[in-house]
Amino acid sequence: MRLSRRTRLAGVALIAAGSLTLAACGGGSDDKSEGGGGSKSVITVYGTNPQNPLIPTATNEVGGGDPLDNLFSGLVAYNTDGSVDNDVAESIKPNEDSTVWTVKLKSGKKFTDGSPVTAESFVKAWNYGANPANKQLNNYFFYPIKGTDDVGNTVGGAKTVSGLKVIDDTSFSITLKASESDFPLRLGYSAYFPVPDSAYDSAGKITKEYGNKPIGNGPYMLSKTGWEKNKQISLVPNPDYDGPHKAKNGGLTFKFFNSVDSAYTAVQSGTLDVLDQVPPSALTTFESDSAVKAYNEPGSSFSSFTIPERLAHFGNDEEGRLRRAAISEAINRPEITEKVFNNARTPASDFTSPVLDGWTDKVAGNEVLKFNAEDAKAKWAQADKISKWSGKFQLAYNNDGAGNKEFSEAMANQIKNTLGIDAEPKAYPTFDELRTVVTDRSIKTPFRTGWQADYPSMLNYLGPIYATGAGSNDGDYSNKEFDQLIQQASAATGDDRYKLIGEAQAILMKDLPAIPLWYQNATAVTGKDLKGFVFNWKQKPDYYALSK
């Protein structure tokens, strides 16, 4: 057969184009029908692709944290209000000064591969997480335990943490650096989950396969399709689970979204059941949106901005304190939470969060957090007498967080108008750029900071951020009196404890190492037919209780 040259050319082009089409059409046709929970329906929830392997000590962001919390159970389980009940632990008992804790495990608990949950499952996993050679991002959680340094790595790169001792198959002891009466409160956090023996390879490293398909002991386990990269993670109830968080639904599917906006639309159109946040674009409308059920209440994350002590005019002295107080009083918080955030933030009245036990809005000295233009001007003028102010007041923020630009601009304007000084926001394009200059201490301006507690205790908002030399003390604040109060509070219980915390906060109100701004509200939308949605202390739904 003779083909004209032109026909042949067209043929080549067609084959080339065809191969492209075929390549494009391959894949994407998996069968998603998973049983597992009888007739109960599977709940689809918002998620993002985890940025770390799904290993308890490696996962430090919500994309991986939410699935992990459902795949594992720890020694204790958090109730909705933030109180704890023993879960895998039978008992967690302190010695008389709360420095040595002895954990006894319930017998008969199993991982979903059938192997038993033993003392070794915990101790080995924690040792692994604290050993810097394993590069685990959650090492920080081991810092209270003896044998670790300030950031929770084993001292001198040792393989094991000296404060952890296996007593027998079902019990082990934890020795702390200092007495801590509420230590068990921490133990429900994902960094403390147990890991089965099958996770480790012959060299003692947790394998990549395990990071992709973790085997846990929680209310759920991975479905057959499990974690599909950049698509979803699907979980089915663990039939052998008998803890306090028994699944009331037929499974959970964390669907990954590129943007919260598109997830909101998905809830509106009924293709997603739960979105545990609300995009800024919908904040004014979500509570009146008839297509969704809306939730809005004060939450557990705290926003502030930090003025490092090393900045000129802001040292830990008379002048610095006057200037910090003046700036704090120059900010009209309610105006910003209303105009910029549509009341999805609540103006702060302390350094912790209103969802916690012991919280009160009557902290001594917290009137410094109220807008007071006259007093702000007076304090600023007084500071000027000590040393004349010159230059610019800049506020550094990361531009990739929703609302950061708007509130920084508004705040700079308020400071400028009240104090009559040159104030302006300073943008860093991404979060990690801001964190780099903050961590390297090369930043020359105040910067925004925030804190989301890891476990429900007011001390978790104070010690790790403002104690001398603490890991997240970005402003290098140091006050002996404060350190001492925090230490005493850790060892105390009941009302004594809250009184000491109040005194510690009063010191912070005077020194203002960070200027409290607001508490982020917990907001969420769900489908109309979804039942059982309640925010827990972490601003997350109790996933196991959802049903429809």
Add this chain to the structure above:
Amino acid sequence: MWWYVAKRLLQAIPVFLGATLIIFFLTKLRPGDPILGLTGNKPVSPEVRQALRDQFHLNDFVGLQWLYFLKDVVTFNPNFVGLDGQPVFEKIGNALPVTGTLALLALAMDAVIGIVVGTIAGLRRNGWFDSVTLVISLILLSIPIFVVGFVLQFLFGVKWGVFAATVPVDWKITDLLLPAFVLAIANIATTTRLTRTSVANNMTADHVRTARAKGLAGPVVIRNHVLRNSLVPVVTYIGINLGSLMAGAIITEGIFNVQGIGNLAFGAVSRGDTPLTVAVVSVMVMLYVFMSLIVDLLYAVLDPRIRYA
């Protein structure tokens, strides 16, 4: 002609090397330590930070980092991971089908609507149809894609529920119709204008007058002598567009939650994940190269004056 194709494919090699090198250096200009993005607000010990930096070769000279990257890509190393420890090729493999289908659908809409409307407008130049399409295409060109996207998503997806408002993970072609249309809108306008002008010009060309003088029937003249020649610039435009449709789908993919290439690139850039960024962008570059080859080959089909020896 096969020699021509082989030559072009060989040329793709330096293009690939050059493109990856440039993109690699560009992503390195981005300040900030991606490791600190990974750790968030929590403190990280200097040992762990350095160990992680070593693992991703971040402490090496940039040129050397690029060579590490090349080694992984050329050998198709299945253990080649991004900063999140997840295999790069698997991620791209997951994202390509949906983006490819989306781009091809958009391209098909673009070609069919654009060429048909443009041809009719060009044949009746300055008639009422021509004027109306001019106005409509100007409007379409001037509305930003995210406005069209959100409005159509709200109307068709949420309000009337005709199409899926967001694209599910296990997508079907029908789920992609709405996003593809949004993606195609601006291009349809351009294709229409281009076809219309090209057809109108060719109507007055010498060879068309000659054909008419020979006594050929009207439709034959239009099909063989006007349309064919008019399509050369249009094919160039549409062909090159496949590349930009895949790369430029970031906004559309964001609105409709398509887990495709555009969003993979966007996420990788914002996290400072160099390996993934460069790999994704290289895929886009290679698609461009491939498409322009196909376009060049199509020229010869459309225009008898073009030959590849």
